[in-house]
Amino acid sequence: MARTAEPGKNADALCHCHPAGTDAREGVDTLVLAGNPNVGKSVVFAAFTGTYVDVSNFPGTTVELTRGRFGEIDVIDTPGVYGVSSFNDEETVARDIILTGDVVVNVVDAVHLERDLFLTLQLIDMGKRMIVALNMADEARRKGLGVDRDLLEDLLGVPVIETVAVEGKGLDELKVSICRARTGRADHRLERQLVEMIARVGTRAEALMVLEGDEVVSERHGIKPEALRDEIYLRRRDRVNDICHHVITETTQGASFSARLSQWMMHPLTGIPMLFGLLWAMWVVIGQWVAGGLVGVLEVTVMQGYWVPFVERLVGAVFAPGSALFTILAGEFGVFTMTPTYLLGVILPLVAAFYLLLSLLEDTGYLPRIAALADRSLNAVGLNGRAVIPLILGLGCVTMGTLTTRILGSKRERFIATALMAIAVPCSAQIAVVAGLMARTGPAYSAMYVGFLLVVFAGVGTVLNKLVPGQSTDLLIDLPSLRVPRLDNVVRKSATKVWGFMKEVALFFAAGALLISLLQVTGVLDWIIDFARPLTVGWLGLPAEAATAFVMGFVRRDFGATGFFRMSLTDAQLLVGMVTITIFVPCIASAMVILKERGWPYFVGLFTGSIAIAFGVGGVVARLLGVL
C-alpha cells in the first residue's frame, strides 16, 4: 500500500513541494478550534478552557464567539462550518478567526471523515499550523469503521490524536500535542500560484483565499480575486476521497436497522405518524409537566409567593404604593416584579425544555430527517425543510424562533418564517392556557382550533410566497447516522443555548414591561381597551371584557388567554376568542426582538397585518359558528 499521498512522485519532489516544516518552536498565543457542526468542538473547547468563557458577537454579525484561556493561551471557538469562505456569516467569521490564529485544532468526526476532511485539507492548504482531533473514535469502531490513525497522520502531515471527547479520552494527549502543531501536506499543484500570490498579499492563508475567489479578502488587499475555486475544490475533494480510501476500512456492514429507521422517518406514510408521536410526547412532557407543573411551582409559589411581595416591600419603602414610580417598578407590570416573574417563572422553564428537545432531536439525528419530511410542505410557503428548526422553537417562544431564523439561507425565508411564527404559531406560554380553556369544551372545538390555525398558516404562507420578492434556497443537508443520544452532551449544549438566550432577551422583556407600565400609568392602556371594545362586541360577538384580554395579550401572551377564564362564554365564543388571540400581535418582548431582527417597516407591516388577520379570521369564525 502506498504510504504517500501522491504515489509515483519521488521523495525529493515531495520535500521541496511540501515544506511541512519542523515542530513548532515559536510560542502560541492564539489557539483556534475549527470543525464541522456537531463534531464535538465545544466539548474539546471546554476541556481546554474550563468554566470561564466569554461569549460575544463577532462585530457586524449575529454569529457568536466563545473565548477562553488555556494557561497563557487564548482559545477561540469558531462556528461549525463545512469550509471557509465568504458565503455566509458563519464561514466568514470562521475564516477571519482562523486567519489570525496561531495554531488550529481541527476536530473531525471519525464516522464522517469524507465530509470532515474537506475543511481539514483547506486548513492545510492555508498553511496553518495545526493538529487534528479524530473525535468519536469509539462510535466509528462500533459501526465497524476502522480508521488508520498513523496513516492519516502521514498523509495529512499533521499530528492526529484519537479522542472520545464526551468521555474525556485523548484530551490530555491533545493538550500536550499543541507544541507539536505543524503545517501539513498541501496541494502541491497550488505551490507556484500560491508563492506568487503570497508576494502580493503577505500570508499563505490569505493568498489561498484570493486564489479561491474570496472577494472580501481580495478587497482587503486591493486586488481582484482569482477564479480557481472550482479547480481547487475539485482537487481537494479528490484528495479527500483518496485519503479516505486509504485510511478507512469497513469491517462489518452498516447496521441495516438504522438505515431502515432512517427511511421510515422520512417517508410520509411512516414519518408523519412518527412525527405525531413526537408531538404527542412534546405535549405531555412540555405542555403538561413543564408548562403545568414546573411553571406552576416557579411562577406562583416561588416568584409570586416570595419574590413579588419582597420587591413590593422594598420599593414601597422608597416610593409610595400607588404612585407612578411605584407602579412602574413594582406594580402589576412592574419592571422588577413582572419581568423576573415572567422570565424566571414562565419563560426559563419553557425555553429550557424546548432547547433540550431540540438538542435531543439534533443529537439523535432525527432533526434533519424531520426537515426532509417537511420540505415539500414548507416549499409551498416559500421555505425549505431547514425552517422546521425555528418553527419548533417558535412553539416554545416566538423570540426563540425569530432569533433562530438566522440559520435560514435567504432574507426572503427569514421574512416569511418570522411572519408565520408571529401570526399562526402559538407560543407555549399561550398553549398551556388555551389548552386549559379548551379542555372545558368538547374535543371538536380543540380540533377546530388547530384546524383554523393551520388554515391561517397555509394561507398567510402562500400569500407571502407569492408577494415577497427574492429567492428562497433549497434543501441540501447532510443526514448524519442515527444514534442514541448522549445525554450529557444534550444537556450541556442546551444549557449554553438557554444561557445565551436569556442574556439576549432579558433586556427586551424588561423594556416591554417598562413600556406597558408607562401605558398603564398614563391611562393610554385603558384608552386602547375602550377603543377595542366595539370591535370586540360588534364584530366578534364577545363580551366587552374580552377587549381587555386582547390588549393584555400584547403584554404577555398567557395573560391574554387567562382573561377568558373569568368570562362566561359559550363554547363557540371561546373558540372565536382563542383563535383571535393566537393570531393577534406577538407579545411585546417578541415584538421588540422582531423589530431588532427585521427592522421598522417589517415590524409595522407585521403588527397591522396580524391585527387585521386576527380580527378578520375571528369575525369569520364567529359567523361560521353562529355566534353572531
Added chain:
Amino acid sequence: MFARAQRPNKEVIRETCSLASAHKGDNLEIVSVDDEHARIQAMRFGMSEGAKVECITRIPAGPIVIRSGRQEIAVGRSLAGRIQVRRQGPEKPGSTN
C-alpha cells in the same frame, strides 16, 4: 427515462436526466449542477462534476436522498431538478483510484 444510442463497438451512451427522476438503487454520475450557490455547497459534500453517487430513496413529493461516499445527503426536489446526472451501469460507485 433515457434513450440508448449504440455505437459500432457496442458502447452504450446514456443521455443525462435530472436527479429528480432518479430511483432507489440507481447509480448515478453527476454531470452538472445548474445553480451557482448550490454547486459550491454540493462540491463540499463531494457532489461535484464526475462524482459517483447512489440514490438511496426518493421521498414521495419530497427530497431525493443520495449517498456520496459514506455520506447521506437529502436534496430538495426542485434543486434535484436542476442537477443533471447520468445513469451508470451495474458497477458499484465510490471506487477511487
